[in-house]
Amino acid sequence: MILIFYYSLLRYNVFEPSQFILFDNYLKLFSDKTFWQTFINSLIYLLVTPILIIISLILALAVREATSGAKFFRTIYFLPVVTPIVIVGIIWRWIFSEDTGLMNYLLSLLSLPKIFWLTDYPTNIISVMLVTIWRGFGYYLVIFLAGLAVIPKGIEDASRLDGASYFQQAYYILIPNLKPTITLIFVISSTAAIKLFIELYILIPGAPMDNKTIMLYLYRHAFERFDLGYGSAIGVVLFLLTLGFSYVNVKMMERS
Numbered sequence: 001m002i003l004i005f006y007y008s009l010l011r012y013n014v015f016e017p018s019q020f021i022l023f024d025n026y027l028k029l030f031s032d033k034t035f036w037q038t039f040i041n042s043l044i045y046l047l048v049t050p051i052l053i054i055i056s057l058i059l060a061l062a063v064r065e066a067t068s069g070a071k072f073f074r075t076i077y078f079l080p081v082v083t084p085i086v087i088v089g090i091i092w093r094w095i096f097s098e099d100t101g102l103m104n105y106l107l108s109l110l111s112l113p114k115i116f117w118l119t120d121y122p123t124n125i126i127s128v129m130l131v132t133i134w135r136g137f138g139y140y141l142v143i144f145l146a147g148l149a150v151i152p153k154g155i156e157d158a159s160r161l162d163g164a165s166y167f168q169q170a171y172y173i174l175i176p177n178l179k180p181t182i183t184l185i186f187v188i189s190s191t192a193a194i195k196l197f198i199e200l201y202i203l204i205p206g207a208p209m210d211n212k213t214i215m216l217y218l219y220r221h222a223f224e225r226f227d228l229g230y231g232s233a234i235g236v237v238l239f240l241l242t243l244g245f246s247y248v249n250v251k252m253m254e255r256s
Contacts (some may be wrong), residue, residue, distance in 0.1 A: 001239065004232045004235050004236060004239075005232070005236055007228055007229055007232035008025055008026070008229060008232035008233040008235070008236050009021065009022055009023070009025070009229075010228075010229045010232075011024075011025075011229050012227075012228045012229035012232075013226045013227055013228055013229070014226050014228070015226065018229070021229070025229050025230050025232075025233035026233055028230065028233075029230075029233055029234070029237065033210075034209055034210050034217065035214070035217060035234065037210040038209065038210065038212055038213050038214045038216065038217040039214050039237075039241075041125060041210075041211070041212060041213045041214075042193075042194055042196075042213040042214045042215070042241070044122070044125060045125065045128075045129060045132075045193045045194070045196060045213055046190055046193050046194065046245075047129065048129050048132050048133055048136075048189070048193050049186060049189045049190045049193055051133055052132075052133055052136055052137055052140055052185075052189050053140065053182065053185055053186065053189070055133065055137045056137045056138075056139075056140035056141040056143075056144055056185075057144055057175075057178075057182075059077060059137070059141050060141045060144035060145050060148060061144075061148075061170060061174065063077075063141070063145065064145065064148050065166070074141075074142070074145070077137070077138040077141050078138040078139070078141070078142060079138065080134055080135045080136075080138055081135065081136070081138045081139045083135075085135075085198050085199070085202065086202065088131065088135055089131075089198075089199065089202030089203055090202075092127075092131045092203060093118070093202070093203055096117035096118050096127050096203075097117075097118075098114060098115075098116055098117065098118070098119070101117070103115070103117060104117075118203060118204050118207070119204075119207065121207075121208075121210075121211045122211075124203075124204050124207055124211055125211065127203070127204075128196075128199050128200055128203050128204065131199055131203065132193070132196065132199055135199075136189070136192075140185050140188075140189065143181060143184065143185055144178065144181060144185075146181075147177075147178050147180070147181030148174065148178070151173070151174060151177045151178075155173055155177075156169055156173060156174075159172075159173060183249065183250060183254075186249040187246045187249050187250065190245050190246065190249060191242050191245070191246060194213075194214075194215075194238065194241060194242050194245065195215055195238070195242065196213055196215060197213075197215045197216065197219065200212050200213060200215075200216055201216065201219075214234065214237070214238055214241075215238065217234060218231055218234040218235055218238060221234060222234075222235075
């Protein structure tokens with residue numbers, strides 16, 4: 001990280017001698033409209049975090065109470081997590097295809113106009129978010145199940161004897177005891193959302209850069225244009241954004 005910060009102070013590529021330019025790369029970032037648009041897109045993408053938490057928590061509570069078929073549902077829910085991302089990308093590109101895709105076919109059955117899922121902004125960002133949610137909720141479900149497993153059953157049994165319904169137990173006992181788990185998932189999922197790369201790279205490779213996130217913008221400058229100084233400056237900003245958001249998440253959960 002120290003080396004990347006040093007590179008961010010240089011005009012540096014692999015073909016020419018490096019030149020020390022101090023904070024010029026950072027000053028360039030402030031006037032770079034594409035950078036700020038990708039930055040905003042990255043913040044928009046953080047909306048997947050609360051959605052993932054809600055879905056995975058609800059399913060974890062349901063699977064925990066299942067009297068039969070619990071192992072089957074755990075396997076089904078976790079299957080997208082272990083499916084290779086390239087296969088996931090191919091499947092969802094077909095589903096979102098404008099002319100032959102499943103989504104637009106279903107819309108046509110309802111006499112609704114087709115949607116350009118992977119080409120129109122911000123629809124393409126939302127489409128990729130749906131893929132991230134589908135692929136990730138099983139992972140966080142397993143973490144929630146692990147958190148639920150360590151909650152003493154005696155507390156629930158006592159509340160049940162006092163006449164508490166299952167929803168009251170979930171709200172007053174289970175969820176409060178899951179605060180450390182929720183904090184962990186907030187940090188993991190938000191960090192992953194900010195650093196998102198593969199899904200966007202596979203699903204919307206031809207979209208304009210201002211339709212993508214900061215990680216794709218870093219990739220363009222560092223690994224396509226070989227402008228390693230400017231790419232390093234973007235990397236430092238990305239690191240500070242991730243660190244700051246993780247810190248805020250932890251502090252908010254500590255106070256709640």
